[in-house]
Amino acid sequence: MPTAFVTGAxxxxxxxLVEQLVEAGWNVTxxxxxxxxxxxxxxxxxxxxxxxxxxDGGLRAAMPEGVDVVFHVAGNLSYWARHRERxxxxxxxxxxxxxxxxxxxxxxxxxxxxxxxxxxxLRSCCVMALAEIV
Numbered sequence: 001m002p003t004a005f006v007t008g009a010x011x012x013x014x015x016x017l018v019e020q021l022v023e024a025g026w027n028v029t030x031x032x033x034x035x036x037x038x039x040x041x042x043x044x045x046x047x048x049x050x051x052x053x054x055x056d057g058g059l060r061a062a063m064p065e066g067v068d069v070v071f072h073v074a075g076n077l078s079y080w081a082r083h084r085e086r087x088x089x090x091x092x093x094x095x096x097x098x099x100x101x102x103x104x105x106x107x108x109x110x111x112x113x114x115x116x117x118x119x120x121x122l123r124s125c126c127v128m129a130l131a132e133i134v
Contacts, residue, residue: 005029005067005107007053007098008074009046010036011044015111018046029064053094060101067106072098075114081108 004021007012009030018041021028028046032038041048051062053074063070076090095112102110 001025001027003027003029003066003068004066004071005031005063005069006046006071006073007031008072009048010038010041011073013073014071015044017029017073018044022046029067031059031062053097054089056097056100059097060104063101063105063107066106066108068118070098070102070107070110071113072110073113 002025004026006014006018006021006028009018009028010032014030018028018030027103028044030044030046030048030049032041032049033052036051038048039063047059049062051058053059072095074094076087091114098112099110101107
């Protein structure tokens with residue numbers, strides 16, 4: 001049975017991905033923040049873990065060793081300019097933490113899903129950060 005680790009598992013894309021993976025026979029570990037509403041996520045037989053993208057140690061502990069695929073679908077989509085620092089912590093630093101955790105935990109693959117709305121304000125910052133990771 002293939003294994004998956006999904007960040008942002010309680011969000012619109014994340015919960016739909018969890019549903020599809022479970023239906024396809026995957027063993028899914030679904031990550032969500034401690035403050036997340038997991039009402040929809042609870043409908044699926046996934047292992048739920050609590051962690052944040054900003055906490056690299058907690059993220060590494062939440063991610064199973066040797067997971068087949070890490071699906072990184074979490075992000076901060078706020079358009080409010082006052083949330084710029086929070087967006088950077090989540091979308092740039094958090095993505096860096098996911099990549100580093102995947103490498104450290106021996107993940108087979110990493111699938112990164114994003115949107116222009118996640119980085120429109122921070123485009124150059126995000127591109128530079130991702131270039132550093134790769």
